[in-house]
Amino acid sequence: MVLRYIFKCNRSPEVSGLYLDPRSSRGQAFCLEQLKNNSISIRPISKLKWYSLYFGDMNLSYWEYNTWLANIDFTIVGSGIVGLSCALQLRLRYPKAKIIVLEKGILPQGASTKNAGFACFGSISEILSDLEHHSEEEVQRLIRQRYNGIALLRNTLGDTQIDYQNYGGHELFISENPGLYQKCSEQLPFINALTEPIFGKAGFREHSNSFGFKNILPTYITNSHESQIDTGKMMRALVQKVLKSDITILNGVSVTHFSEKKAAVAVQTDQFEFDTRKLFIATNGFATHLIEEPVRPARAQVLITKPIARLHIKGTFHLDQGYYYFRNVGNSILLGGGRNLNFKGETTFALGETYQIQQRLEQLLKTAILPRTPFEIEHRWSGIMGVGPQKKPIVKVISDNIFCGVRLGGMGIAIGSSIGKELSDLL
Numbered sequence: 001m002v003l004r005y006i007f008k009c010n011r012s013p014e015v016s017g018l019y020l021d022p023r024s025s026r027g028q029a030f031c032l033e034q035l036k037n038n039s040i041s042i043r044p045i046s047k048l049k050w051y052s053l054y055f056g057d058m059n060l061s062y063w064e065y066n067t068w069l070a071n072i073d074f075t076i077v078g079s080g081i082v083g084l085s086c087a088l089q090l091r092l093r094y095p096k097a098k099i100i101v102l103e104k105g106i107l108p109q110g111a112s113t114k115n116a117g118f119a120c121f122g123s124i125s126e127i128l129s130d131l132e133h134h135s136e137e138e139v140q141r142l143i144r145q146r147y148n149g150i151a152l153l154r155n156t157l158g159d160t161q162i163d164y165q166n167y168g169g170h171e172l173f174i175s176e177n178p179g180l181y182q183k184c185s186e187q188l189p190f191i192n193a194l195t196e197p198i199f200g201k202a203g204f205r206e207h208s209n210s211f212g213f214k215n216i217l218p219t220y221i222t223n224s225h226e227s228q229i230d231t232g233k234m235m236r237a238l239v240q241k242v243l244k245s246d247i248t249i250l251n252g253v254s255v256t257h258f259s260e261k262k263a264a265v266a267v268q269t270d271q272f273e274f275d276t277r278k279l280f281i282a283t284n285g286f287a288t289h290l291i292e293e294p295v296r297p298a299r300a301q302v303l304i305t306k307p308i309a310r311l312h313i314k315g316t317f318h319l320d321q322g323y324y325y326f327r328n329v330g331n332s333i334l335l336g337g338g339r340n341l342n343f344k345g346e347t348t349f350a351l352g353e354t355y356q357i358q359q360r361l362e363q364l365l366k367t368a369i370l371p372r373t374p375f376e377i378e379h380r381w382s383g384i385m386g387v388g389p390q391k392k393p394i395v396k397v398i399s400d401n402i403f404c405g406v407r408l409g410g411m412g413i414a415i416g417s418s419i420g421k422e423l424s425d426l427l
């Protein structure tokens, strides 16, 4: 008799014990119980009973376990754009593999279903700011990564499925900060030279205030390549493609812990435990719950107006060095930002909106974006991004069987598909 498992069963505290591996055909499961008089009783139990002790509340049947959780090749934690893209890429390379995606929310609950849907490469002031902390090559590489990532997303799902619209993107400069506009305007030729190998022609140009915004300088700096997508449609299409590719997505399952075995990883969730050959962590802002990497959660708040008759604003807009961003969604305006009002408070894993930031967003609508147009707010929400000391995703091998692709910052729509591919290519 070979004892294969020694563990404490947390879900059933009176039962702690030694178990044979009940998944081997010859295995017999035993239960070890501490009785009231402190003596120990050891008794054989059925494999099904073992499963129910092992999986606790979930009480999985033999069929459920064998069908969904046995012999898993690849497990992806997180069903955001990175996790789902990684799953699709793995399927392309391993047509017969058993792949599952585990997601703690009933829908994806990070940033991928909450974002503003800008398919953007960086406004001119963002690129200049990046150049203060990164080399020219690094900045160029990041812009190329964003450009290629959007191309990959469009190729994977198709423009109609994601409602891709190329209305162009504009950076607006607030009247109180003419210095920033001056700097960007002077650096325009340099930034165009830097980005020309990517865009194929001059990407940025000056543009007059044709949308009639108030309290901003009369000239924007525009990038005609910038576009917008419908975030919800994109994620729905991605989920559907993943399901059609014979990949299982289990929602409402939070991975709590994992540990390395010889040729596999033991994964613990709040519902059940199982083994997988390889584990891919794509949990972005929540990464530090599972791995030790320099990632901070960064909440971003958003609102959207009710549809506005004859709305003439079309495109994506960056305001006040990108601290605020807005776009049209059909005939509504979606506006987000304001983290700079309370960086500390917005460094949180908790979804939610605050009065301070929501008030500022409404004030901007009234004074700058829709100064002559009455509007009502239809909906407010927030999402959690993953940020860090460097504006660079972490895509790395953690051990022979564990990989991660996290910390997408505010660029995940653009780079999420490529980061998912890079993550899968680590195998």
Ligand SMILES: Cc1cc2nc3c(=O)[nH]c(=O)nc-3n(C[C@H](O)[C@H](O)[C@H](O)COP(=O)(O)OP(=O)(O)OC[C@H]3O[C@@H](n4cnc5c(N)ncnc54)[C@H](O)[C@@H]3O)c2cc1C
Pocket (backbone or CB within 6 Å): 077, 078, 079, 080, 081, 082, 083, 102, 103, 104, 105, 107, 108, 109, 110, 111, 112, 113, 114, 115, 116, 117, 118, 119, 120, 253, 254, 255, 256, 282, 283, 284, 285, 286, 289, 290, 299, 300, 301, 302, 336, 382, 383, 384, 385, 405, 406, 407, 408, 409, 410, 411, 412, 413, 414, 415, 416
């Ligand atoms: C308000 C807002 C606006 C944004 N606007 C833009 C934009 O316009 N353009 C752009 O390019 N980017 C934008 N972003 C950023 C972009 O959305 C993200 O970079 C991108 O979605 C990250 O994708 P991801 O797959 O890495 O992470 P996420 O989408 O965050 O996915 C991670 C998933 O892991 C799940 N998870 C976490 N921990 C566990 C666990 N222990 N067990 C199981 N599941 C777990 C989470 O529930 C989540 O669904 C915005 C973000 C926000 C919040």
